[in-house]
Amino acid sequence: MASSALLKRTGMMKSMVNGFQGLRAYASVAVGSDLISAAPDVSLQKARSWDEGVSSKFATTTLKDIFKDKKVVIFGLPGAFTGVCSAQHVPSYKNNIDKFKAKGIDSVICVAVNDPYVMNGWAEKLQAKEAIEFYGDFDGSFHKKLDLSIDLSAALLGPRSHRWSAYVVDGNIKVLNVEKAPSEFEVSGGDVILDSIRRLGCPLLLLITIEEHLRVFMALADVYIVCSFSFYGMMHLHSSS
């Protein structure tokens, strides 16, 4: 019983550690992947008005330009002008922008499978252009390369993306959170990734909560009890032999 409890608690500790890193198994990229080399031919389209698009000669931005030598927090979502994206996902980054900047983040980026003019119209409506950089992935090629595409035709959206977030340092993915379903908003919000960034910068024991401390203590207690019983058993056998 003590052994099974130990295994259970060890599992808890393992999931805790994964939780720190924000590991998820939905994307082709993972923590440790290089985002720039994962999608070498892909570029994104900075949100802009149509007139700005014309005057920019419809220029696009390479992933190297976005990520190289920078600390970037990026989040992707199913679509401009949709529910959770407008009401929760973007605000969770916009409202934390000072905290991201205080952590030395160079850019907080929102990306979706929309054209850059729609992204611009949406950013203006959300009054979020000052805080967040919006990019379109108009042909979905960025999300396809990252294996983060999903068909949302049932919601009248067509081929779009999962809901996700990542913390990327010099192109290297340090944290990656992907929701199990695009309608969910559990792991990809601004608060969660901000917490992950905080944890990455501190020693392990200072990061875990009181509840987590208690779990670690109980796991250690289990180990102590199992070892003590084993030791006691061995001593008993030794003395009786």
Added chain:
Amino acid sequence: MASSALLKRTGMMKSMVNGFQGLRAYASVAVGSDLISAAPDVSLQKARSWDEGVSSKFATTTLKDIFKDKKVVIFGLPGAFTGVCSAQHVPSYKNNIDKFKAKGIDSVICVAVNDPYVMNGWAEKLQAKEAIEFYGDFDGSFHKKLDLSIDLSAALLGPRSHRWSAYVVDGNIKVLNVEKAPSEFEVSGGDVILDSIRRLGCPLLLLITIEEHLRVFMALADVYIVCSFSFYGMMHLHSSS
């Protein structure tokens, strides 16, 4: 010489008549086509907020529901939140809405290859929701069926539609105008189709302009001259025989 001038002027008259009907050769449908049977399995998605989309269970609208037993003016454009579409195309219908209603038009409809939530956001920004019904063609199936699709990836838009307009009575296309290029705004505006609708309801001779009257008169004069010369020749031959 008189005969070639006659042919040239007859050609002018023919192009004039075609001009009245707004005939263009870019689409699979044409004046006289039945729009409902041209795209029998296709439906459009009425513009709505995401919450309205959820409460409607992502319902779509059949072409029969839109066109059957109704007089409809419909116009299609390359994309929500793009230049000509926002600055000229939609306003040319919005600003003429009272004239359309006075002509007995039941619905003035704007459609684009966008999702219904983007279309809703754009309609709200243009303050055009009261006057115009906006529909999305999120997967482009409506425009594909009508052979009005076009790849606008060069403008960071992807597969979209030509810029076009039509006057449709009980599903039957009475007027169809398609711009030669989506960037043009020559034949698909509200003023042009309003004029076409006016002309359809009046006798032919009252519709044509002074210049057109002059051309008809000159063509008739040509016919008269040719006939006179022929008659004179015949009489001369008859009298000399």
